[in-house]
Amino acid sequence: MKRICLLVAAATLVAAPAFAEDDTITIGMTESQTGALNVDSLSQQRGAEMWRDEVNAAGGIKAGGKSYKVKFVTYDDQSVGGRVQQLYTRLIVQDKADFLFSPYSSGLNAPAAVISEQYGKIMLDTGGAEAKPFELGNKYLFQVLSKADDYLAGAVEALPLKSPHAKIAVVYSDDPFSKAVLAVAKERAKKAGLEIVMDESYAPSTTDFGPIVNKIVSSNADAFLGGGHYPDGATLARQMYDQKANLKWVSILVAPDDEKFGQLGPAALGISVPSQWEIQVSYKPQFGPTTPEFAKAFQAKYNAQADYHSATGYTGGALLQHAIEQAGSIDPEKVTAALNAMDVTTFFGHVKFATDPAHHGLQIAHAMVLAQWQMVNGKLGRQVVWPDAAKSADLLYPIPPATQ
């Protein structure tokens, strides 16, 4: 009897892990549970978790006659780039992650990509828009969202239609993402015939924009392009309103894309923000949920409105799933080949990755929209105002002058 018990125990020990490992895909990622990037990172993470839960509820990812359940391993990167490489190494070496999702923001994605590439692991970049990591010959890095170059393209195209010779003040945070966005936007603005009358960057830790707003007023600018992350963008918007800068056009990066931006009240009215995705867009998905289905499920699960960070988080998972299903295997080389060949439309929009070695993995098909804070039925909310094909409201121009 004793011998039988020992045999059963030994068999369980050997068989159980093998069974679990065979049918489970481990996806590793860091998230910014603490620190300055916590809000956007949380949203991205929720999107990814919603995808995981839906896949597991449906029986897992089906490939090569097997069903793979999805398991996440996550760590808090504390919004600090220095933590990322150590944690991604741990995810690969210790936690044996099969695939990786990127951390949130360009600043954290770049160091993570160094590690994923070293170990030949596929990483879906769902949080970094900067194009530079895709110019380094990486083979396993794939960008889900539009690159930084595209962020203010809509603003620079739409503004001359309202004011062909607008004078622009360009004021932005001194961080990799904002610098990359504004460098391209300035070139495009000049080509579009717009005049840049002020061009400055500020430290991301800036708390008082009073002297900067006075400088904007002195420059005689009538339009503004810039900002960075939180909370500088919101502070800028409020101080431009409080100090009655009375600009006719204001486009600020990232900050106005959060629901809390509406707390600024009249200072938020008319502020536009480049967005990867809004709940008003209506792409026809080849697979996965439609925009209303995604938005409704997200609201029900988290009691919060879906934003573009949650949409990119979900889409990263959906694209990986599609690639595994197409490859019929979880073999990294086969899944990489499926991602290279991918040309699909989901609720997030059209997605295709560059395959030339100079830009491998860069997002080349996804289009951004320009959203603007407008008053609809007495309530402030974001409306898509550009491009025309996707718009849910007309552009509000000029922004009404401050009344306070």
Next chain:
Amino acid sequence: MLGILASIIDGVLVGLVYGLAAMGLTLIWGVMDVINLTHGAMIVAGMFALYLLTSALGLPPYLALPPVLIGGFLVGVALYWLAVHRMIGRPPLMSLLSTFAVNLVLIGIGTGIWGTVLFNVAVSVPGVSIGRYTFPGAHILAAVLAAVIAASLYLFLHRTRLGKALRAVANNREAAELVGIPTTRLLAIAFGCGVALAGVSGTLIGTLFPFTVLSGDAYQLKSFVVTVLGGFGNPVGALIGGVALGLLEGLVTPFVPVSWTLVIEFVLFVLVLIAFPGGVFTSRPSFRGLMRGFRRGAG
């Protein structure tokens, strides 16, 4: 030209609030040789108290000041007994670590509850316009209130028995004990006052700018610069230091790219440390007595 003037006025207005924040830090240092690293967290607590009192209770923003002042004092006294009392008289690193640990705990709890999402308290006070430049009413009112609170502290330290006892403890703790002053209780009161000042300055800053749980770091850093400028342990110097910092920010911005403002600020910080290790404003004759006392207390 008008633009430069506007920037200078703006700088002075905000500088008064920075000065008030730094007064809390410098008061604690002056009395008990403790660098309070919960200072930033207490500024943030003042901001969130403003948010909760205005959004939950519907209180007008400026009526949040008295409860924050009282609440800040009580929290400060509790914090003293919890994290500082046992460190008094030990190497400065001990209290530095202990207050830093409390700071991390408080910021961690704050992030857990609110995340790092942005909060904004709308304040509707008519501003003053000169040409195309506008000075928001909230900035003017915050500067006036900061000056009033600072003056009240000055009067408290110089005209009341408790204030005089506090200065005596700062001057020479052993001598104060010999004449019957309960020094331990006074240290707790001084810590309470310091935290209350950090709290009200946070409340005033909350009326000017949107904030997050992590906003305290930036203002704590500014408080250090202001304190060094004004002289460690010198509340009046801190207020003047705050105005000087605001003035500098206002004066520099129109002439150089804004990204250079911080560089210039910290070059000045280092120069001041080298040239005036006791602070620029410690040798002003009218405040000599107070300075001498606090400096001896700090030594």
